[in-house]
Amino acid sequence: MSAEVTLENVAALRALAAETVELARKAGADDVEVLVHDGSELSASVRLGEPELVQEAGSRGLGLRLQRGGRCAITYTSDLRRDALVALCAETVALAELAEPDDAGAPPDPSELAKDVPDLDLYDPEVGKVDAAWALRQALEGEDAARAYDPRVSNSEGATWARVIGVTAFATSGGFVGGYRSSYASLVVQPLCDDPTDPTTVKKRNGHWWTASRFLAELEPADEVGREAARRTVRTIGSRKVETQECPVVFDAEVARSLLGSVFSVANGSSFWRKSSYLLGREGQSVASDLFTLVDDPLRPRGPGSRPFDGDGLPTRRNVLIDRGVLTTVLCDVYSGRKLGRRSTGSAGRSIGGSPGPTTSNLILSAGTQTLAELLAPIRSGLFVTQMMGMGFNPVTGDFSRGAIGFWIENGELTFPVSEITIAANFDDILHRIDGVANDLRFRSSVASPSLRVSHMMVAGTSK
Amino acid sequence: MSHRIPAALRAPFSAEGDAPIDSHLANKLLELALEGGADYADLYFEFRVSADYVLDEERVKTVGRGITLGLGVRVVAKNATGCAYTEDLSWEKMAHAARTASQIARSGKTLPPQGFTSQQLPNYYPVEELSLMVAAPEKLALLRAADRAARAHDPRIIKVEASFAESLREILVFTSDGVRATDLQPSIRFGARAVAEQAGKRQSGSGGGGGRYGLEYFADSTHEAAAHGVEAARVAVAMLDAREAPAGEMTVVLGPGDSGILLHEAVGHGLEADFNRKQTSNYSGQLGQQVASKLCTVIDDGTVAHSRGTINVDDEGHLPQRNVLIENGILVGYMHDRLSSRHFGVAPSGNGRRESFRSMPLPRMTNTALLGGQDNPEDILRSVKRGIYAKRFSGGQVNISNGDFVFALLESYLIEDGKLTTPLRGVNLIGNGPDVLRRVDMVGSDYRYSDGMWTCGKDGQSVPVNVGTPTVRIASITVGGTQV
Numbered sequence: 001m002s003a004e005v006t007l008e009n010v011a012a013l014r015a016l017a018a019e020t021v022e023l024a025r026k027a028g029a030d031d032v033e034v035l036v037h038d039g040s041e042l043s044a045s046v047r048l049g050e051p052e053l054v055q056e057a058g059s060r061g062l063g064l065r066l067q068r069g070g071r072c073a074i075t076y077t078s079d080l081r082r083d084a085l086v087a088l089c090a091e092t093v094a095l096a097e098l099a100e101p102d103d104a105g106a107p108p109d110p111s112e113l114a115k116d117v118p119d120l121d122l123y124d125p126e127v128g129k130v131d132a133a134w135a136l137r138q139a140l141e142g143e144d145a146a147r148a149y150d151p152r153v154s155n156s157e158g159a160t161w162a163r164v165i166g167v168t169a170f171a172t173s174g175g176f177v178g179g180y181r182s183s184y185a186s187l188v189v190q191p192l193c194d195d196p197t198d199p200t201t202v203k204k205r206n207g208h209w210w211t212a213s214r215f216l217a218e219l220e221p222a223d224e225v226g227r228e229a230a231r232r233t234v235r236t237i238g239s240r241k242v243e244t245q246e247c248p249v250v251f252d253a254e255v256a257r258s259l260l261g262s263v264f265s266v267a268n269g270s271s272f273w274r275k276s277s278y279l280l281g282r283e284g285q286s287v288a289s290d291l292f293t294l295v296d297d298p299l300r301p302r303g304p305g306s307r308p309f310d311g312d313g314l315p316t317r318r319n320v321l322i323d324r325g326v327l328t329t330v331l332c333d334v335y336s337g338r339k340l341g342r343r344s345t346g347s348a349g350r351s352i353g354g355s356p357g358p359t360t361s362n363l364i365l366s367a368g369t370q371t372l373a374e375l376l377a378p379i380r381s382g383l384f385v386t387q388m389m390g391m392g393f394n395p396v397t398g399d400f401s402r403g404a405i406g407f408w409i410e411n412g413e414l415t416f417p418v419s420e421i422t423i424a425a426n427f428d429d430i431l432h433r434i435d436g437v438a439n440d441l442r443f444r445s446s447v448a449s450p451s452l453r454v455s456h457m458m459v460a461g462t463s464k
Numbered sequence: 465m466s467h468r469i470p471a472a473l474r475a476p477f478s479a480e481g482d483a484p485i486d487s488h489l490a491n492k493l494l495e496l497a498l499e500g501g502a503d504y505a506d507l508y509f510e511f512r513v514s515a516d517y518v519l520d521e522e523r524v525k526t527v528g529r530g531i532t533l534g535l536g537v538r539v540v541a542k543n544a545t546g547c548a549y550t551e552d553l554s555w556e557k558m559a560h561a562a563r564t565a566s567q568i569a570r571s572g573k574t575l576p577p578q579g580f581t582s583q584q585l586p587n588y589y590p591v592e593e594l595s596l597m598v599a600a601p602e603k604l605a606l607l608r609a610a611d612r613a614a615r616a617h618d619p620r621i622i623k624v625e626a627s628f629a630e631s632l633r634e635i636l637v638f639t640s641d642g643v644r645a646t647d648l649q650p651s652i653r654f655g656a657r658a659v660a661e662q663a664g665k666r667q668s669g670s671g672g673g674g675g676r677y678g679l680e681y682f683a684d685s686t687h688e689a690a691a692h693g694v695e696a697a698r699v700a701v702a703m704l705d706a707r708e709a710p711a712g713e714m715t716v717v718l719g720p721g722d723s724g725i726l727l728h729e730a731v732g733h734g735l736e737a738d739f740n741r742k743q744t745s746n747y748s749g750q751l752g753q754q755v756a757s758k759l760c761t762v763i764d765d766g767t768v769a770h771s772r773g774t775i776n777v778d779d780e781g782h783l784p785q786r787n788v789l790i791e792n793g794i795l796v797g798y799m800h801d802r803l804s805s806r807h808f809g810v811a812p813s814g815n816g817r818r819e820s821f822r823s824m825p826l827p828r829m830t831n832t833a834l835l836g837g838q839d840n841p842e843d844i845l846r847s848v849k850r851g852i853y854a855k856r857f858s859g860g861q862v863n864i865s866n867g868d869f870v871f872a873l874l875e876s877y878l879i880e881d882g883k884l885t886t887p888l889r890g891v892n893l894i895g896n897g898p899d900v901l902r903r904v905d906m907v908g909s910d911y912r913y914s915d916g917m918w919t920c921g922k923d924g925q926s927v928p929v930n931v932g933t934p935t936v937r938i939a940s941i942t943v944g945g946t947q948v
Contacts, residue, residue: 054568057549074528078551098600100523157744204865244712275623275659353530390861390870392892396668401892401944403870420868422894422944458946460711
């Protein structure tokens with residue numbers, strides 16, 4: 001079944017958000033914010049050439065955050081009928097009595113609210129027209145290409161083609177009312193192969209590759225995704241540990257994205273006022289190599305993480321977090337900005353039923369000038385990381401220790417695949433030790449990075 | 465306990481609700497779901513009420529509440545599954561979901577509708593009074609107690625947060641093979657976090673617990689709110705003196721309880737039968753073989769009283785049980801959902817779980833544990849000349865296909881000449897599941913479960929679980945520190 005979001009749908013949801021604000025004010029609230037989402041999803045998976053799962057559904061929800069006498073309560077519901085919303089508003093007002101006044105929690109000054117909602121081209125009607133049969137064929141084509149790529153691809157964790165389309169509307173008692181529609185489609189292929197290297201231990205090797213876009217025509221062809229997934233899988237056959245040593249580490253563009261996420265976790269207003277960031281007190285100072293410039297840009301047309309207004313109803317804007325190594329902007333929502341005695345950077349995110357907080361939109365590390373081969377070239381022996389495992393980053397101290405998978409570099413060339421090792425260093429040192437940034441930046445997802453080289457980290461593996 | 469629950473906490477679809485779903489209605493929906501011809505269909509009704517309270521900077525800053533209601537319809541034809549869900553329980557929307565789910569079915573088989581049999585379920589989590597029914601001030605007092613205790617513990621504590629979350633989930637399952645099951649699943653979770661500062665250096669620590677309890681949980685002295693606050697402060701302060709961890713292969717001693725996360729990652733996921741049905745796990749085809757040291761017996765037990773991972777019935781209508789997965793090192797069983805138990809021709813193991821009506825049932829762990837052995841925990845520590853003692857963990861991850869796993873230590877100590885000496889900064893351990901379990905060479909007698917904080921993620925679905933273990937010695941595993 002195809003699905004569609006019309007401009008009338010957007011107007012209707014905007015009206016519902018605004019009406020609910022009024023209902024809550026009538027129920028006794030001083031300040032009210034209402035977020036509503038109405039969407040439809042389709043997901044189709046195949047495995048070993050057969051359909052495995054088709055899921056199709058519509059989903060909606062309304063989140064209400066209100067204050068009375070400076071006391072805050074948050075509720076959510078999927079029941080959007082008027083009488084249910086009237087009851088919800090009364091219940092939420094009563095709930096607020098349980099909280100204690102918090103001056104920082106007041107809504108933004110109405111003059112700060114967004115005056116208009118820019119069209120960022122986030123909706124493609126073609127995405128909603130896809131039906132289950134077409135989605136299954138795409139998934140099948142991706143998986144077939146992966147299985148045909150190399151005879152060693154003997155099994156599969158399947159391929160999934162999925163889409164979501166929907167409307168987001170937000171209204172506040174300060175006078176903001178906005179809404180927009182969006183679409184997103186993706187294909188992921190996950191081949192599997194046997195690793196016969198050690199006949200005493202059964203090991204399998206997996207890998208994956210994906211494509212995603214807000215626009216159907218911008219998806220990479222399914223067969224290309226499948227072949228890349230297979231290439232990334234078979235090249236890990238024979239993976240082994242290496243000796244414990246300190247050496248240069250190059251992060252593949254795909255995995256370097258995870259490092260950018262860690263930077264954000266210590267460069268946002270919430271972690272600052274909670275004294276939970278090792279970067280506290282470092283604004284205006286060098287926190288990374290001068291090759292490192294990190295930008296959050298919510299206004300990129302068609303951007304996977306783009307948003308025309310933020311979770312406080314403020315206009316969004318491009319922010320430079322780190323400019324050639326210097327910490328210039330800590331991303332703030334209204335609340336964390338107040339806690340720090342400064343203004344919001346228009347970076348509030350909010351989910352249905354959640355408090356607003358600083359989030360990234362499109363977080364992008366600026367590309368360098370070297371090719372990946374040029375980054376590898378000067379390395380006599382080192383590690384090329386293609387995947388990381390686990391949650392080994394402590395934002396309070398900067399301690400960083402994670403599992404790694406990748407390839408051993410010898411004399412500038414990738415030699416054999418490695419796994420079951422860890423990489424570790426203090427994150428402050430990692431960022432300062434970046435001595436090469438590649439030119440391979442691609443905007444495939446809401447966090448985008450080129451490959452980068454760190455002069456040295458501790459690699460833990462086997463004993464000498 | 466149902467007669468004491470107020471209407472606001474009961475599902476509209478329950479017999480006591482304002483729009484009960486009876487067998488007749490369920491049968492009509494299943495007929496629609498099976499219209500295209502299929503092997504099996506089920507209906508999963510879910511109603512969840514939750515509330516949460518957060519104390520921060522000595523103030524209750526937010527109070528939240530939410531309600532989730534919906535129906536998930538699933539239709540299975542051979543290995544293919546169609547599913548759809550709706551948050552609107554009007555007949556038209558439910559019928560639409562049933563028809564949508566049936567679109568994948570191609571078997572051409574038509575099943576006669578059946579009558580439903582309701583099973584008498586055990587109750588592994590009777591509670592004196594649901595915490596959602598208790599007036600809020602009593603819960604806010606718990607948050608303040610934790611906050612005060614953490615601050616009083618040490619002057620170096622500069623920040624404390626405390627949170628309390630409570631929920632009641634009601635499920636109603638109808639299957640085309642005639643099962644009707646319903647369960648009420650209460651859950652509470654209490655957490656405290658503290659930041660300590662000394663000479664410009666900061667460290668954080670956390671504490672907490674919970675399970676399928678009412679507020680009587682806090683009556684146990686080790687469960688008191690203040691005790692959780694003190695634990696958060698203790699860890700934060702202890703870590704102020706932490707030094708960088710070593711890098712390379714070392715002997716590691718795991719403390720009791722929380723360390724069960726190692727089992728969860730090293731073997732638990734690999735023994736979930738969907739991976740083995742698809743031959744994508746490194747444990748595929750290994751039944752009857754030695755996959756761990758003889759000292760290792762690993763169970764998954766969905767029936768542990770009040771434990772966070774316990775269920776009275778799984779989300780496919782099957783009874784939970786105590787499943788032995790590894791017995792004296794030999795792999796003896798997998799954890800099954802309906803699909804995999806059919807595939808392997810074995811009885812369902814009661815592990816078919818789903819995050820909500822929006823997601824599909826999968827084989828999932830409940831309470832997973834390594835059973836106790838013969839060794840005195842103190843002897844285990846004394847046996848180590850140089851190694852690491854692992855006490856608290858933030859979580860882990862496993863690659864199912866090759867068995868490599870990591871888990872992150874929040875609190876650990878260097879062992880020198882059999883004694884705990886220096887605290888170590890946060891570090892990851894990495895190993896290969898079967899490889900590490902073969903290196904388990906001492907197992908303590910102090911087996912216990914963790915105090916109910918763990919949530920397990922798989923395929924984007926989160927479900928509550930618990931883990932348990934005694935003190936365990938691993939002869940050698942890679943420690944991901946920075947010091948050679």
